[in-house]
Amino acid sequence: MTKLQIVMFPWFASGHVTPFIHLANEFATKGHRVTILVPKKIQLQHQHLSLHPPNLIAFSTINVPHVEGLPDGAQSASDIHISLNHLLATAMDLTRNQVETFLRSSKPHLVFYDFAHWIPEITSQMGVKSVYLSVVSAASLAIALVPARNLPVNRPLMVEDVRDPPPGYPSSTVVLSGNEASSLLFLSSPFGDGITFFERSIAAMKNCDALCIRTCTELEGPLCDYMGSQFQKQILLTGPLLPTNAASTTCLEDRWARWLGRFEPGSTVFCAFGSQIMLDKDQFQELVLGFELTGLPFLVALKAPLGCETVEEALPEGFEERVKGRGVVYGGWVQQPLILSHPSVGCFVNHCGFGSMWESLMSDNQIVLVPHLGDQILNTKLLTGELKVAVEVERESENRWFSKESLSKAVNSVMEKDSKVGIMVRSSHAKWRELLSEPGFISGYIDGFIKNLEDIS
Template identity: 55%
Template sequence: MPSETKKLHIAMFPWIAMGHVTPFLHVGNELAKRGHTVSLLLPKKALLKLGHAADPGGSPVNFHTVKVPHVAGLPAGAETCSDIDITENNFLAMAFDAMSPEVEALLRDTIKPDVVFYDFAHWIPDLASRVGFKTVCYQIVSASCMAYGVVPARTIPKDRQLTAEELAAPPPGYPSSTVVLRRHEGMIMSFIGRDYGDIRFDERMAAALSGCDAIGIRTCAEMEGPMCDYLSEQYKKPVFLSGPVLPEVPEGPLEEKWDTWLNKFPPKSVVYCAFGSQVILKKEQFTEMVLGFEMTGLPFFIAAAKPHGVEKVEEALPEGFMERVAGRGVVHCGWVQQTQILSHDSVGCFVSHCGFGSMCESLMSDCQIVLVPRFGDQVLNARLLTAEMKVAVEVERGEMGWFSKEDLCNAVKTVMDVGSEVGDLVRRNHATWKETLVKPGFMDNYIDNFVQQLYQL
C-alpha cells in the first residue's frame, strides 16, 4: 500500500446543477478534513448558491470559478440548471462542453491535481492524457440508476427510438427483479436517448464511464452491492464507494416560526412533504396534492416549488382550502431547514420525491417514508426502498405519472394509522437500516476506504 505521507491533490468538476455540485462538495469536505487538498471548479452563480458552505470558514475546499460561455439558445447569464427551464438543458450542456479549454488550462497551470473527479464531462479523460492525472467518474445518483440505464449491455439503436416497453426492460444481467420500472414507465427512461450537447445522453455517460480510471459512487454496499458489482463487470474497472456522505446536522436551531408551529402538535403526528427544487408540478397536480394532504386529517407541512402556470402559489390552492386547514396545514414555496424539520419530535412522516439525497436523509430520520417519484432515477430509488429494503410505501400513479388525492391520502394513512400492518413493517425495517447507517464509524470507514482506493490509482 502506498505511503500516506504524500497527501493527494484532488480536483472536482461536476455537472453545473446544484444537485450535483452539493454532493461533490460534501465528499470534497470529507477528503479535505483528512488532509488532502481539494479544488472544486464551478461557475460564479453556483458558488453564490452554496452560501455559507463556500465561505472560507464554511468549507476546507478551495473554490475556482470558471466561465460558462454563451451559446445560441441558452438564456443570457445562465450558468446552472437553476437558471433555465429543463427543456434548455441541451444548450447548457453545449456551454458546459465549451468550458473544456479553460478547465484544461486551470488543471495544467494552476491546480496540477493528482486525481480529477467528474461526472458529465466525458472529455476529462482526454485532458488527463495531455495534462497528466488520474480520473474518477463520480456518480451522485444511485448505482441502481446507472446499472439500469447506462451500461454497455443496454444499447440504443441510432436509427430509431426505443419503445416505452423496451426502455422499461432491464438490461441483460441486471441483478434485481424488484428495483425495476413498470411497462408504462419506459417514458421515464427516454431521456437517455436525447441529445445532451453535441452527443446523446447515453453516449455521453458511456464515454464518461469508459474513459475513467475508476468509477466512484455515492452509495454503500449494504444497499446496492450487487448493482456496484454489475457496473464493475460491465465497464471492466474498479468501483469505489464513498458511502452516502451525508453532511452533519447544520448548526443552529430550526427557524423560530416553524419550530413554534410544529410544537403545537403531538409527537410523530405531522406529515412533512418536500419534492426538491427541480420537481415542479403542474397546477392541476399541485391542487390534487394539497387536497390529498387535507384528506388525511393530519397536520401537514408542504415545502414545494411554485407550480407551473401560476404567478403565486395561492392560485393553485382550491377555494376555501386555507380556511379549512387553518392551524394544521402549511404550504410554503421556498427553502426550509429540512434536516432540522425531519428531526423535530412532532414530525412523523416524510413524503419525498426520492432523489438520492432525500432518500438517504429519510433513512437517517425516524419518520415513516412515503414516496412520490417523478423521474427515472427517483423511480428506481423508490423501488429500492419499497420493494427491496421494505422501508417505505410508494404512492400509486397512473400511466401519465399523475396521482390522485385519494392515492396520496391512502399511502400516508397506510404508514401513519395506528395498528397498520404495513406501517408497522416499514417502521421496523427502517429502524434496522437506520441503526446500520448511524453506527459509529460507518460513514468514516467508507471515506477512509475510499481514500485508500484513490491511492491505489
C-alpha cells in the same frame, strides 16, 4: 503521506454539487486541499456547506456562456425547467477551455467530475487521474446500460427496449410499466450539442481512471458488482455521503422551529421534491388537497407550478382558510435535513431523488414516495421492493399522476400506528437506519474510499 491537490467539477445542479461538497469536507478533514469549480450563483447558494477554511476548500468561479434558448442569467438546473437541461449541458461543455486552463495552472492530483465526459481527455494529457463520481444509485446506472441489451445503434430507445432490466441485472423487482419505462427514453435524447444523455454517461464512466458511486455494499452490492463487470473496472464506494454533524453546526430557521414546535411528536408530514421539479398546476393542486385530506399537520416546500409566479396563486380556492393553523405550502428553499430531524415531523413525502433517498433512510420518519423521473422511479423500487422501507403513492392510471385520495391513503397507511403497512415499513426502516447509523459505518466507507484514491494518485 503526500497531501493531495483535488479539483471537483460537478454538474450544475444542487443534487450534484451538494454531495461533491460533502466529499470535499471529508478530504479536507484529512488535510487534502480541494478546489470546486462552479458558477458564481451555485457557489453563493452552497458555500455554507463547506466546513473548512479556503486554504482547504476553495471555490473557483466558472463563467457560464449564454446558449440560445436558455433564460438570461441561467447558471444551474434550478434556474430552468427540466426540459432545458440539454441546453445547460451545452453551456457546460462550452466551459471546457476555462476548466482546462485552470487544471493546467493548478496541476492537481485528482479531478472529480460527473457529466463533463471530456475531463479524461484533458487529464490524460497531463498525467492527472480522472475520477467519475456518480451521485445517483447503482440501480439507476445499471439499468441504463443499453449496450448490455444489445440494441441496434443509432436508433432512439422505445418503451419495449427498457421495460425489462438488461441481461444479468441482479434484481427481480424491477419490471417497469409502460409509463415508467417511458421515463427512461430520455437516455437517447440530446444532452448537449451532438451528444445524447446515454452517450455522455457511458463516455464519462468508460474513460475515467476511477469509477465511484455514492452508495454502499449493504444496499447495492450486487448492482455495484454488475457495474464493475460491465465496465471492467473496480467500483469504489463512498457510502451515503451525508454530513454527520450538520445538526450541531446549524440551527433550524426560527419560523419553522416555532411552527413545527406547535405539534405533537411524530405527527407532522413534510413534503419536498428537490430543487428542479416543477409540477403542472393541476398536479400541484391535487397534491396539496391530498395533504388537506389526511387531516394531519403538514409542511410542503415546492417550487411554484408551471405558469404560476408563486405557490400562493396556485393554491385551490379556499384552501388556505381550511388548513390555517395546521398546513403550510412554501415556495422557497428550506433546511431539509434539519426539518427531517425535528421531533414533530413523522413522515417525509418526497420524489426519491438519491439525496432525499439517503436522508429518508437516515431519518426516523415514515417514507412516502412520489417519483417523477427515471432514476427516481428506480430508487423508489429499491426502497419499496428490495428494502421494504417505504410506500409509493399509487397512480390512478398509466396517464394520470395521482389523485388526492391516493396520496392521502399512502400517507395515512404509514402514519396510523396500527396499520399493517405502517408497522412493516417502520420495522424494516428501523433495521436499515440502525445499520447506517452504527458508529464508524459512514466514516469507514469514507476512510476506505480516500485510501484507495491516495493509492492511485
